[in-house]
Amino acid sequence: MIRKTVISLYCLIIICMGTATFIEKWYGTEFVHLRIYGAWWFTAAWGLLAAAGIIYFVRSHVRRRSATALHLSFAIILLGAMLTRVSARHGSLHLRCGETAGRYYADCGNGNTEELTLPFEISLDSFYIDYHEGTEAAADYVSVVTVRDNGGKTRHKVSMNKILSHNSMRLYQASYDEDGQGSVLAVSSDPWGIPVTYTGYALLFLSLAWMLADPRGGFRRLLRHPLLRRGALIMILSAAGVHTVSAVPARPKDVAGKFGQLNILYNNRICPMQTFAIDFTKKLYGDTSYKGYTAEQVLTGFIFYGDEWSNEPVIRMKGGAMKSRLQLPGYVSVNTFFNRDMGGYTIGPYLQEYYKGADDEFHRNVADMDDRLQLVMNLRRGTLLKVFPCTDSSGHTVWHAPTGKLPAGMDETQKAYIQNVFTLLYQYVMAADTAGFRAVTDKMIRYQHKNGGNSLPGKNRITAERIYNAIPFAKILFMVNLAMGLVTLAAAIFRLTHRNTERYRQKLYSHAATAVMAASFAALTVCGALRWIVSGTIPMANGYETMLLMAWCIQFVSIVTYRRFRIMQTFGFLLSGLFLLVAHISGMDPQITHVMPVLSSPLLSIHVSMIMMAFALLSLTFVCGMTALTLHAARKGTGVETATDMEALRLLSLLFLYPALATLGAGIFIGAVWANVSWGTYWSWDPKEVWALIVFMVYGCAVHHRSIPQMRRPMFFHAFMTAAFLTILMTYFGVNYFLGGMHSYA
Known part of the structure; x- marks a missing residue:
């Protein structure tokens, strides 16, 4: 009876928390904090769960000290939360x-x-x-x-x-x-609450590490299991162009590249003009180049050949609703939306409707198009070209645009230079004087070094950013990793159907795949290191960077475990490739910007990295589950025995699950410590916090096979682990793109 009570309360709390995040989306944060999270019945449910759990734990006669310490830490944390609620x-x-x-x-x-x-x-x-x-x-x-x-x-x-x-x-x-x-x-x-809560946290961190190290614990017993030691999982795997150049005028690549060496104040940081050019081209065209023209050529084209480039179909139509309703092609020009006979700015009336509340797909497409057109207009006006640094009276360096308002006390010679240098560049462009254009650009670079002071990024940072700009890491690596995942999977099927294949060929394939995995991991490491150098902070501040980190973690785990579990190579290629693909095509913003001051904490780096490692490991349990379900369905009715294979995959999944729960638990509560240090409350019931806790609680069920005997049945276990992955998708994508909240970085 007490076991059923614990399970019922546990499930009820999970359901209530998940439901509350959707209610918050519809009725607001204040409503759910008052009616759910702050309600007496919600507190009572946690209290009853703690009391029933303690009784059940005592009656179960658990002898392992690591398990006792772990469950005791949760009781202490709940006690601390109660003291905080009552006395804080x-x-x-x-x-x-x-x-x-x-x-x-x-x-x-x-x-x-x-x-x-x-x-x-x-x-x-x-x-x-x-x-x-x-x-x-x-x-x-x-x-x-x-x-x-x-x-x-x-x-x-x-x-x-x-x-x-x-x-x-x-x-x-x-x-x-x-x-x-x-x-x-x-x-x-x-x-009262903080000392008790922090005591619970300290005991939790200790017991999570103890859980993995305990010789009598489930994780260490898994490592000694005969199926894993015999390498049964290895047996499962074995058994299981030309550029089209248009007539639009442009600066030569080397000349445009020289212009790209200028620094610019963009996205509230000083970066190479090349970075601005790439972002500008991607926002318009969706790619870093256009018909063989580099991003710097596109940028200088709009600056110095504005009329010609405004007629060029360089803007990609993103929205189907706008494209269909206005009968537009896939790519349009700036001038498509300017027509004197139709009242000037043709999408202006639709834009006004959007600002008055029209929020359907068509009007959102119009607003997006207006943003991109305004980007072009502001570039042509010169207001975006903040390339001229000067020091104000307080000693701060301020960067100015040639058409912006300059300080009243600025030297007249310097003011005249800033206001006229782009006119001089334009004259050299019209005269086709490449040497003169380069000479003026060189002089602008010298001006920046003379007046930029400490605001200029260091040489190493500039070099790192130019290397990063030159190599589309996510695009290349997702194609390589997905391709290698399919190749290694095909190789396994080939070995299954051609059992007489020479052994040296199998080793050759294995060594080649290992080399590619190592190269891919090294490239992704370099990508992260370059972003770290450029931003000055560990790259995990937005959705794009955390997807890269997830792919990195998966590859790291795959490389570490490959020699013992050969199935990990295919898993590593496919999963990391999928995460990199999502980062590349999902619209996540890869721009490098300064992080908010509150995010400049080492605790944040530990918090995010541990949770990403946990999600990577849990993703591998999902692959184990899908592999088991697929293998079972394929062999159904064939008479081929699958029990050993299903059990082996269950053990492998558990091998990932234990460290995943340890890192996830540590990551969640390190985040709580950081929140308490930063703004005085370690838990605010934000949707991301709630769903991370739900993930922890749901996956925690899978290691309690004594309390939930069904978890010992391989097929039930694999079905559960496959379905549990939905909570991760909800935590990462659902919160970011639908629920919102403080932790949303879509």
């Missing part, structure tokens, strides 16, 4: 420069607040935003405060990922006044 106070404190405050506004729930007294007095000395040099991208938000307590005073800096702790109160940088003379600090007091 959260609020905000608004400070103005020179003013002293001793009270703050605490959140009472239901949107109400009350004014409470701080155990000290605090004043704001100054507030400032620390920018990345030469850009308007914020690197940090900093409040300099003085705390007065018991006759003494101390000075502190409060910034993102740097909190002020004093007398059981913690203060976090939350917001600031528009005039820069005020700051809003989040205030948190949780003297």
Whole structure:
């Protein structure tokens, strides 16, 4: 009876959490926090689950200390959460420069607040935003405060990922006044919940590692299993152009390439003009080149031959609704949408309808097209070409466009140079004077090095970015990996049907595939390293980068385990290829930008990398499940015995599952620590957090085969693991593209 109670409560909580994320999409965050996550019955369900789970665990007479420590950690974490809910106070404190405050506004729930007294007095000395040099991208938000307590005073800096702790109160940088003379600090007091919760976290991290190392644990027993030691899984695998040049004028490739060596303020960072040219061309055409023209040629074409290129069909029609309704071809020109006889800007009326609320596919297509047309218009006006650095009176470097507003105190000679140099370039273009054009470009480069100061990226960073721009890593590697996945699969089928194939040929195929896997892994590592060098942060800040990380993790696991489990080579090629394919074609933005200040934390890097490793391992359990189900269906009715193969695949799946659960659990709760350090709450019931917890809870069922005997049956296990993969898809893609939330980076 108690076992059924635990299972029923466990499933009920999972269903409630998953349902709540959809309700939040429709009714808003405040509604679900009040009616579900903050409701008495939801808290009671967790409390009953904890109580019933403890009783069931004691009655089960579990003797392994690692398992006891692991389950005890969850009970302590829930106790800490309860103490936080009962005793913690959260609020905000608004400070103005020179003013002293001793009270703050605490959140009472239901949107109400009350004014409470701080155990000290605090004043704001100054507030400032620390920018990345030469850009308007914020690197940090900093409040300099003085705390007065018991006759003494101390000075502190409060910034993102740097909190002020004093007398059981913690203060976090939350917001600031528009005039820069005020700051809003989040205030948190949780003297009982945090110590208990952190004790639970520490025990959890220890017990997860202990789970993998325990000689009596399930993971170590798997490694000693006869089926895996005999290599039965190896037996399963064995048994199972010319460019078309148009007449549009363009700068020669080498001359356009020289122009691409200029630096530009783009996406709030200083980068090579080449990067801007590539993004510009991709946004218009969907590729990094156009009919044999490089991205730099396309960019300089629109700058210096604007009329001719505005007639060129360089804009790819993305939306079928707009294409069908307006009877447009697959590629159109800028001038397609400008017609004096039809009122000028032909999609203008539809754009107004979009801004008034028309949100169907057609109007979204129109808005997207307008964004791309405005990009061309702003380029032709010169407002995007912020290539001229100068230092202002405060010592900061600011980058200007030739047609932008220049500082009033700027030297007149310098101002005239900035305003006229593109006119000079245009004159050389019209005169077909390539040497003059190159000479002026060289002078612009020297101007940037002279005036750019610390805002200019270093030589290594520039080199890394140019290498990264030159090689389409995701495009090449997804084709190579998917192709090799199919080849290795075909090779396995060939060996199955040609048992007399010479052994040296099999070794030759194996060595060749291993070499390709190693080369692909090395290339993906280089890709990540280049993005790291360019951005200055570990590349895991957006959907594109996490997909690359997922592919990298899968290849790493495949290489490490290949010698023992030959099936991993095919799995590694196919899965990494699929993730790279998704990164390439899904519309994820591969642009490299500065990360938000709150994301500049080493805990974030550990949090994301561990979760991505877990998802990679869980993806391999999905492949094991699909392989087992496919093999069972193919052999059904043939009289071929499959029991041994199904069990071997179940064991392999479990071999991936144990470290996956360990890394996923550690990743989730390291993220909770980071959140608590950054903004004072370790769990906010954000949809991504909720679904990550659901993944952990769902996959956790598969290792509890004593409590769920059906998990010992291979076919049930494989069906469960295949279906469980839907929770990962929901966590990664469903939240990003449908549910939204703080963790959404679609």
